[in-house]
Amino acid sequence: MKLYIAVGTAVLLVMAIFIIVFVAYYQQKQIRQQLILKEWQEKYRKGLLAATLQAQEHERRRIAQDLHDEIGTMLSVTKLSLNQLGRTVEHNDPGSTVLVQKTRSLLDETIANVRRISRDLVPTTLERFGLVSALEELAEKASNGEVHVELSCSDKMPTLLPQLDLTLFRIAQELINNAIKHANAENIIIDLHCQPNGILLSVIDDGRGFDLDEILKDKKRGLGLRNIESRLNVIDGHVTFDVEEGRGSRIHIQVKNLKPEVEVEVETV
Amino acid sequence: MLLLSLIISIAQTHHAAFRQNNLYLYNLNSLVEMSCIAVAYRIELKSSRNKAVIVAGYILYLLVFIYDFSWTHIAGIALGVQRIVMIVYALLYFHYILTNMQVQHLLIHAMFWVSAGAIVHAAGTLFVFLFVKVTLGDLSSNGSYSLYITIVTTFSAFFYIVLLVSFWLRRREFRLVDQMTV
Structure with a gap:
């Protein structure tokens, strides 16, 4: 047993x-x-x-x-x-x-x-002369009697991949558009700097700001911001929103200047 | 559970030192163990079906415990049923983690080690208690009591050590969750 x-x-x-x-x-x-x-x-x-x-x-x-x-x-x-x-x-x-x-x-x-x-x-200027010239043109076009757009840029900007150029340009375009249309900004600064690990693009305005959570909660609003996130997702970049209602916004975009996994083909006319 | 078991163990030693009957304390220890384990699994297992199985297992154990309890003998059947129910609980938990796949690193997951300890403890001592008359019935110096009680104590010690490690792992899990939510 x-x-x-x-x-x-x-x-x-x-x-x-x-x-x-x-x-x-x-x-x-x-x-x-x-x-x-x-x-x-x-x-x-x-x-x-x-x-x-x-x-x-x-x-x-x-x-x-x-x-x-x-x-x-x-x-x-x-x-x-x-x-x-x-x-x-x-x-x-x-x-x-x-x-x-x-x-x-x-x-x-x-x-x-x-x-x-x-x-x-x-953006033919972007394709012909690069990001800095395209942003200069964008700043010039957006500036008028009421709005002043200024570009601040590193002296030595490396040549970026075409899709990176296009993404940064489209994002800058969207942010400037938002600052003028929705935030009623009078002064906008586009800051483009080269960092050891990538490129930093900041768009700073003195507009009335916005509540990011509220905008992202509402599916009908914030399409432009979602579009920015989608574009950055493709190139493994990220966005930081330093925003608050009642004060100017600071939006920082950081991307790696490396060849991304997914390439967006850019054709020249 | 660890604290209550420790108190019961001290009481057992005290009774043994004064040559008093301490066998009923094994039965009481089983009730403490089973109650704590049932509560722990009821909290951990989220689905209502699993909860129902846990409650049903506990009720079954309680009924057998009440029927089999004795102040002077080890309630072999109750302790055997406790082991079977513990095995069922552990298997239920294993099934739960395999179907839900929410645990990223299983080897540092506290409840996995609790279940592993419980299943080993229960498997190692199940037959000892189911055939209690053969194993722990002969209290003579030449009898098998001391051998089997050593086996039971060894498995219990192993289970409690695993429980202690699990507590430490649990604390770590809570800290990680806190860090992630801050």
């Missing part, structure tokens, strides 16, 4: 130890698989995001090209025809000259607008 008890106890102990080892091994294996799956999902999500942004850029480019090549050309041809018509009318019906001139100035305004929209859609 005592032998049976000893054997039974030994069998039970072996089973208990086997169960413990099995649980520990199997759980760790499952956790590893879960982590791999998560990593894969994250990679897939980034890829999807990158593809969406790429598609967005392609679409912008296509619209810009259509505006420039088709509508712009048509308008130029229309202007030429109007000029010819104007010359004819001047001889036969001097009374209609004012009307022709008015139409011509409207046409000039339309051509200028089409050019502006086309240029806004595709």
Whole structure:
């Protein structure tokens, strides 16, 4: 009987130890698989995001090209025809000259607008002369009598990857737009600095600020801020919002100047 | 549980020193152990099905304990049932951690070691108590009592050491949670 008890106890102990080892091994294996799956999902999500942004850029480019090549050309041809018509009318019906001139100035305004929209859609300065020049142009365009936008930049800025250039430019564009439209800022500073581990872009304004949590809670609002986060996600960058309602905002973007895993193709026109 | 078991052990030693009956203290210790373990698993296992199994196991144990309790003998059946219920609780917890996959590092998870200690302790002493008349019935100097009681004490000591380590791990887990929430 005592032998049976000893054997039974030994069998039970072996089973208990086997169960413990099995649980520990199997759980760790499952956790590893879960982590791999998560990593894969994250990679897939980034890829999807990158593809969406790429598609967005392609679409912008296509619209810009259509505006420039088709509508712009048509308008130029229309202007030429109007000029010819104007010359004819001047001889036969001097009374209609004012009307022709008015139409011509409207046409000039339309051509200028089409050019502006086309240029806004595709940042050609960025592609031709780099981020600093594009930001300078952006600051210049955004500045007017009421708003003053200033660019502060490191003397030696390294050449960045095209997708990094584009991301930083789009983010700066979005933040300046927000500062002017929503925060009613009068002074905006764009600070671009090269750090040993990457690039730091800060947009500082003296506007009325905002409550970040409140904006992010509301799904209908904060689209621009979410867009910034999405863009940074693709290039492994991160954003810090130093914001509060009633005071100016300081938004800092930090990105690594390394080749990211997911590349966004940038075409030149 | 550790404190109560310590008090019971001191009382056992005291009774033994004065050659008084201390066997009922094994039974009381079993009740303390089982109650504390049932409470711990009831807190840890979140699903209502698991909670129902824990309560049912505890009620079963209590009924057997009341039926089998004796002031002069070790309640072998009650202690055996306690071991079986402990094994069930430990298996339930293992199933829970395998299905929920919420524990990142199992080897530093306190409840895993509590369950591992409980299952080893229960498996090592189950037959000793189920066949209590054969194992702990012969109190003579040539009998098997001292051998089996040493086995039981060794497994209990192992379980309590594992519990102490688990307390330390639990404290560490709480600290980590605090750091993450601050």
